[in-house]
Amino acid sequence: MSTPPKLTPQARAAALEKAKVSRQERAFIKASLKAGDVFLSDVLDMAQKNEAVGKMRVADLLSSLSGVGKVRAQSIMEKIGISPTRRIQGLGVHQLLALRKEFSIPTFRGKLFVLSGPGGVGKSTVAKELRKNSDFWVSISATTREPRANEIEGIDYKFLSNEEFDREIAEDNFLEWAAFAGSRYGSPRRPVETALASGRNVLLEIEIAGARQVKQHAPEAILVFLEPPSWEELVGRLEGRATDSPERRAQRLLLAQEELAAASFFDVVITNDQVSKVVDRLLSLA
Ligand code: ADP
Numbered sequence: 398m399s400t401p402p403k404l405t406p407q408a409r410a411a412a413l414e415k416a417k418v419s420r421q422e423r424a425f426i427k428a429s430l431k432a433g434d435v436f437l438s439d440v441l442d443m444a445q446k447n448e449a450v451g452k453m454r455v456a457d458l459l460s461s462l463s464g465v466g467k468v469r470a471q472s473i474m475e476k477i478g479i480s481p482t483r484r485i486q487g488l489g490v491h492q493l494l495a496l497r498k499e500f501s502i503p504t505f506r507g508k509l510f511v512l513s514g515p516g517g518v519g520k521s522t523v524a525k526e527l528r529k530n531s532d533f534w535v536s537i538s539a540t541t542r543e544p545r546a547n548e549i550e551g552i553d554y555k556f557l558s559n560e561e562f563d564r565e566i567a568e569d570n571f572l573e574w575a576a577f578a579g580s581r582y583g584s585p586r587r588p589v590e591t592a593l594a595s596g597r598n599v600l601l602e603i604e605i606a607g608a609r610q611v612k613q614h615a616p617e618a619i620l621v622f623l624e625p626p627s628w629e630e631l632v633g634r635l636e637g638r639a640t641d642s643p644e645r646r647a648q649r650l651l652l653a654q655e656e657l658a659a660a661s662f663f664d665v666v667i668t669n670d671q672v673s674k675v676v677d678r679l680l681s682l683a
């Protein structure tokens with residue numbers, strides 16, 4: 398076998414530099430996928446023109462998607478028939494189509510709505526009203542938080558232990574999940590998929606990190622941000638609710654400031670000055 402040609406020191410340095418830039422580019426893409434700033438379809442498009450992106454392993458690409466992880470990435474690849482070491486540039490037309498289909502969730506017929514906003518703005522009040530007065534299917538989340546005095550298991554939340562929540566994550570049973578104010582919250586995947594597939598419009602009442610994950614998996618989801626009429630009104634609602642300890646309320650107000658800053662990421666912003674008006678607006682988007 399002939400030996401490969403010896404590189405000059407300059408050519409070797411240039412090759413090393415090129416490899417370093419490619420690695421940085423791939424790391425940037427993975428971070429952007431995790432943050433929800435780019436979607437799988439964007440990366441597949443980029444891979445056609447950019448060699449560094451084309452050389453990314455499909456397993457790395459999928460497991461970088463927020464909420465996917467190695468186990469689900471592997472099972473999707475098995476389902477589509479993509480070998481574990483395949484790079485994006487080596488994917489066939491059918492495999493590319495199958496991947497795009499997997500992550501655009503096109504079989505959903507109902508519309509997927511996400512309602513987010515700062516704690517105390519009135520999200521659960523609006524969700525309850527919508528459940529009562531429309532045929533929206535409102536998802537019941539799982540949480541590791543302790544139930545409040547007025548909350549009922551299976552109606553307000555499915556209250557899980559940390560171990561139970563870990564198991565749900567390991568079994569890939571959440572469409573999205575996030576940590577918030579010291580507890581974890583997640584939307585059970587199967588009931589949402591079933592409701593959407595049966596043509597129901599679905600509402601997820603979740604915090605902002607979860608909303609970003611949903612947008613990444615289902616770009617067609619309509620992200621609605623509920624804002625308070627004023628900061629003073631928000632403080633008043635949080636205090637008026639009287640379901641949290643003073644420490645927890647203070648923690649939630651701090652978080653609320655960060656949450657308000659996220660409004661621009663959402664498709665629609667609705668001011669909750671009157672619950673019935675918010676419900677009408679949501680129905681008009683359905
Ligand atoms: P979130 O689910 O966003 O944390 P809640 O639905 O628990 O908020 O509402 C917080 C408090 O604000 C509750 O006491 C609720 O009754 C009250 N509230 C909700 N919407 C309105 C509104 N439009 N006007 C006045 N009070 C409201």
Ligand code: 5GP
Nearest residue numbers: 538539574575577582583584602603604607
């Ligand atoms: P609370 O403890 O006040 O009921 O909820 C705290 C925050 O968690 C709220 O912003 C609520 O919207 C959010 N939340 C509730 N369920 C879920 C869920 O399934 N996923 C995510 N990401 N957030 C949730």
